[in-house]
Amino acid sequence: MIAALTIVESCAAGLVVTTAIAFDPSASAVLLGLLLAVTGIAHTEIATGVERARRRVGEKSYTDLSTIWTFAAAVLLPPAVATAAVVVIYTHLWFRVWKPARFPLYRHVFTTSTVLLAVRAAHEIVLRAAAPGMSLAGLAGLAVLLLAAAAYATVNSALIAAAVAANDPQARPTDLFGHLDDIMVEVATLCLGAMLALTLTISWWFVLLAFPPILVLQRAVLVRELAAAASTDGKTGLLTAAAWNVRAGQELRRARRGSTPFALLVLDLDHFKNVNDTHGHLAGDRVLAAVAGAVRDEVRGNDLVGRFGGEEFVVLLPGLPGDHPVGGLRMVAERIRIRVEHLDVPIETPDGPLSIANLSISAGGAIVTPEASTTIEQVLSLADRALYAAKGAGRNAVRIAGHPVAGPRIDSPALEPERSAEDR
Known part of the structure; x- marks a missing residue:
């Protein structure tokens, strides 16, 4: 430069x-x-x-x-x-x-x-x-x-x-x-x-x-x-939760008009409190910005990426291509998980430069078939449950709802079977 x-x-x-x-x-x-x-x-x-x-x-x-x-x-x-x-x-x-x-x-x-x-x-x-x-x-x-x-x-x-x-x-x-x-x-x-x-x-x-x-x-x-x-989160440059909700609602209406499915990911940085407790909140902010950049780099330009407070991120992927959208969504989530796993975030400390590594992220996702009864809040609820399943499996994992969501079925999601670390 x-x-x-x-x-x-x-x-x-x-x-x-x-x-x-x-x-x-x-x-x-x-x-x-x-x-x-x-x-x-x-x-x-x-x-x-x-x-x-x-x-x-x-x-x-x-x-x-x-x-x-x-x-x-x-x-x-x-x-x-x-x-x-x-x-x-x-x-x-x-x-x-x-x-x-x-x-x-x-x-x-x-x-x-x-x-x-x-x-x-x-x-x-x-x-x-x-x-x-x-x-x-x-x-x-x-x-x-x-x-x-x-x-x-x-x-x-x-x-x-x-x-x-x-x-x-x-x-x-x-x-x-x-x-x-x-x-x-x-x-x-x-x-x-x-x-x-x-x-x-x-x-x-x-x-x-x-x-x-x-x-x-x-x-x-x-x-x-x-x-x-x-509408921009000051620490990460992503959409704020309110701005993301507005834009996501617009995408949902567009998907309904085009009768096209879309996907949603909820991501949570594992053990982020340990970063703040060990290195301080300024270092935590650097980590959040690095993770936000990793998420943004692993999705398409038209995908909506937002920060939902704390260490949680959300991604809406309209028009996910492919005949197997669940597999496509899993692939995106795995790319993000691996990218975060390999992050090395440099920070300044009173003792000199230091790098924060060994980060991990858990992800939950859902594929949505747009119908009149499906709302963004319902889809978020399903993806959030998938996220908790990923955390329950030991964190640093991806869980995707096992079937596309259509309004009436959203309250009874069938999560994919848990995989072992070797399978991941």
Whole structure:
């Protein structure tokens, strides 16, 4: 990760130096660059409270709405002036938003570097694709703006994704590029930046028209990020119990409409109290996060994984493939059990680094045939009973209900016969 950050920041620093050496802009370009820098600062000042809140709640997924000003600068300004405008806007952002939110300086420097390189990429597209004297108001101008926006988004996203991948080789696509909502917000901001660039070619006063939509978008994004934070468990990054129940109910209704079965697993970390008693609660939190990551890595991207308080996790697997869903569910549960069994969680202690190993997890599962009389609570009850059967068998075991559940039969589950340790 250090190498990735160094390369990106070195390229950005080289870009700043080369553009500064070739600094010979026209007076109108300097004035327009100053206008965009001032309006970018004004935007931050007006929305400082919102931005600081977004910084606190959106640590892992933070869409920078200053793109509206930086993309307009990329389209309209020569490289030297556009670079200066970006540096001014992001220096102000550091002191007014990032620093008060206690974010490390290196992350802000890296973000600024990616924006500088994205701005230069977008400008090069405009320089090469637009004919001399061509107006941005026509169809050809729209094509140029779309190409420039694509270049901006590609460079910015690719550099951030590379740094995340360097830090976490097992990162998922959503960790690298954000969720669909994050991508759409970035697209909306680029569109606003393109429209701002177009209106500024008519009159600089039109810059005032950009403030209402960007401020409304900013508050809408904050509401979404607050909702996401409220539905996410702070220690594990999984869904909270309440959020999981809501999403699971939606999946159940979808399964009924499609007449497709789904599966549910309840998982419980064995002897977790011993971890807390021996190493402390901070170490216990590290173990919970590691187990949550193991569970998430062993299921599909559309499976719902939640934390049900304490050391208990729950997974809903809609549309489990295969002609033998019980066997498929058992396979998933066994993968999770083996993955947890091989976890080695590093922690810091007063005596130096230490690793927590020899963890185990018990799992209970159920296959559900969706019918009107079946509820998520009933399915959870059945899977929970299967979990207790796994714990009664000595823990570090998997037990699956022996038949698909249909409403009337849920109160009399037939658990699979217990297996010996050798069979497992």
